Amino acid sequence: MRLNNEDSHTKALVFACTGAVSAAVMAASLLRGMFFAGEIYPFLTVWLALCGLLCAWGEAVSALRNAERRDHVLKIPVENKAALILLGCPLAVFVLYAWAGLCGPVSAQETVDELLRWAFYASFAILAYFCAADRQGARFLAAIWHVTGMAISLSALLAVCAELKLPYAIAYTAAPEVSATGARLAGLLQYPNTFGAVMAVFLLERLFAVAAHVQRAQSQAAEWGAGTKERSGGKGNRGRRKMLGERGNAHRIIERERSGRNGVDGVGMWCGGGEIERGAAGYPVSAGW
Structure with missing residues (x-):
C-alpha cells in the first residue's frame, strides 16, 4: 500500500479512516466489548454503511489518480505475507460462516450475528492497515492504542481507589475458586475475563516495544564501540x-x-x-x- 502525502484527497481519506477506527474502538469499549448482539446492531449498521462510503470514496480517488496516469491509492504488496495473513484470517472466518449459513445452520440467528461480527473485524483490520501505511495515520493509530489502554485500565483502578461509579466495574463473587478476595476487576468492559485478556494484550505489546528498544540500543552501542x-x-x-x-x-x-x-x-x-x-x-x- 502506497500513499501520496501531497494528495489532499488521499489525506482526507486517511483521516476519515482513522476517525472511523477511533469511533469503532470507542464503541467497543462502551458497549462492553460488543458481547451482546442486540446492543451492536445499530452500531454495526452505521459501521457497514460508513465502510461502504469509504470504499466508494477510495474508488473515486483511485479513478482520479488513474486519469492522471498515477498509481492506485489502494495497493497491498503481495510480498508482505504477515499483512496478508492478518487481513485474510477474518475474511476467511467470515466466508466460513457464510458457507455454514447457506448449508443450513443449526441456529440462523447466531450465524447472522457471527457474520456481522466477523464482517466488522475484517473491515476494521483493513481500515487500520490502510491508515498505518501513512505516517500521520500510523501516529494517530498509536495514540488511539495508548489512550484506549490507559482508559480501560484506569476505569478498573479508579472504581476501587476513587469509587468511580461504573456498572459492574467490580464483579463480586462468593466462590473462593474464582476469587480469593471475593472481587474481580472488570472496568469499562464489565467482564473480568475480557478485561484480563485485553490487559494481557496491552502488556505484551509494551514488553515487545521495550525489547525492541533495548535491542536497538545494544546494536547502536556495539556499532559505536567498533567504530571507536x-x-x-x-x-x-x-x-x-x-x-x-x-x-x-x-x-x-x-x-x-x-x-x-x-x-x-x-x-x-x-x-x-x-x-x-x-x-x-x-x-x-x-x-x-
Whole structure:
C-alpha cells in the first residue's frame, strides 16, 4: 500500500479512516466489548454503511489518480505475507460462516450475528492497515492504542481507589475458586475475563516495544564501540611502539652509566643521538644531564 502525502484527497481519506477506527474502538469499549448482539446492531449498521462510503470514496480517488496516469491509492504488496495473513484470517472466518449459513445452520440467528461480527473485524483490520501505511495515520493509530489502554485500565483502578461509579466495574463473587478476595476487576468492559485478556494484550505489546528498544540500543552501542576501536587502533599501535623504544633507550643509558662508574673515566655516552661528556669521576659534565 502506497500513499501520496501531497494528495489532499488521499489525506482526507486517511483521516476519515482513522476517525472511523477511533469511533469503532470507542464503541467497543462502551458497549462492553460488543458481547451482546442486540446492543451492536445499530452500531454495526452505521459501521457497514460508513465502510461502504469509504470504499466508494477510495474508488473515486483511485479513478482520479488513474486519469492522471498515477498509481492506485489502494495497493497491498503481495510480498508482505504477515499483512496478508492478518487481513485474510477474518475474511476467511467470515466466508466460513457464510458457507455454514447457506448449508443450513443449526441456529440462523447466531450465524447472522457471527457474520456481522466477523464482517466488522475484517473491515476494521483493513481500515487500520490502510491508515498505518501513512505516517500521520500510523501516529494517530498509536495514540488511539495508548489512550484506549490507559482508559480501560484506569476505569478498573479508579472504581476501587476513587469509587468511580461504573456498572459492574467490580464483579463480586462468593466462590473462593474464582476469587480469593471475593472481587474481580472488570472496568469499562464489565467482564473480568475480557478485561484480563485485553490487559494481557496491552502488556505484551509494551514488553515487545521495550525489547525492541533495548535491542536497538545494544546494536547502536556495539556499532559505536567498533567504530571507536577502529579509529583508535592505529594511534594505539604507534603509541605502544614509541613507548617500547623509549624503554630500550633508557635501559641502554643505565647500562652505559654503570660501565662508566666501574672505571671508564672521560668516556662519552650516546643518548638518543647526542653524546654527553663525563668528567674524571664518571659523572656527566653537561648541566643539562
